[in-house]
Amino acid sequence: MVANLKKNSLWRDYLELTKPGVQALLFVTCGSGMLIASNFSIGIELLVFGLLGISLIAASAATVNHIQDILIDSKMERTSKRPLVKGSISKISAISFVLILYLLGSGMLLIYINSLTWVLTSLTFIFYAFIYTRYLKFLTSQNIVIGGIAGAMPPLLGWTAVTNSIEPNAWLLVLIIFAWTPPHFWALAINRLDDYKDAGVPMLPVQRGIPFTKRYIVLYTILLIIATLLPFTVDMFGFIYLISALFLGSIFLYYSVKLYFDKSNSYAMKTFGFSIAYLALLFLSMLFDRFLLS
16 A cells, blocks of 8 residues: 555656646647648547647656756745655756656657657757756846747747648747737746745845836736737737627736735735746637637
8 A cells, every 4th residue: 555655656756847837738739830830631640649749848848847947846835845845856867857857759750740840859958958958047027038939938939740841830839929928927926926036046035126017017918918819919819809809808907907906915825826827818819710720
């Protein structure tokens, strides 16, 4: 019984290294890129191996993030029980896990998809896992804006998996996630201000204060709403998407403004929570709109 419990716990610990919450959003945004690019005319093999290949390399990058942030994670309440911090998985085992995930993902992309998708996914892996996590995160309070480049890539990677080319419309989806990332993450940073102070990570609320960060959250939410209108203006989607984007954006802006005037900062996690639902629902509205038009 005890052995089985340990095995179950170890399995969950390895899953945690991949950041499953991020993986879920990746599946939605990357899968959306694939379905939109193909107008829902996509083979099951391409869909499955494309999603899995990109996801496995992203999971590999997430694990590298865990490895490089052991010291930081040990100082933050939110991350103090991560597997490498509590010692349930050794650093050597985590490195082996990184290699297995990356090689499996690379094999799937190179064999079943195309080399362009593998190159772009690998460059994203290198940027996030090593350049951003190791250096850029500590250089500026705009770190999450810079790091958002990597997090915004999944729809482009999915699109490229289908078309074997880099097309302008795919970049509009990247722009949306890029604009979404700062207000999403800064809301969490406000809630976890003391954690980031203790860990020495120069997040915006640590460097410039909470009032300044709240203004930036409102500003970036407005920029996000503008970015979501661009696909409609180029006839990428129709009125179903437009109405959905405006409706969801107005709710996001409502939370951002409430947070701006909230002296207790209780709306920080409410804003953060809604931002996750916002992105998933926005991309689902894209799929629904395209499905009806295809």
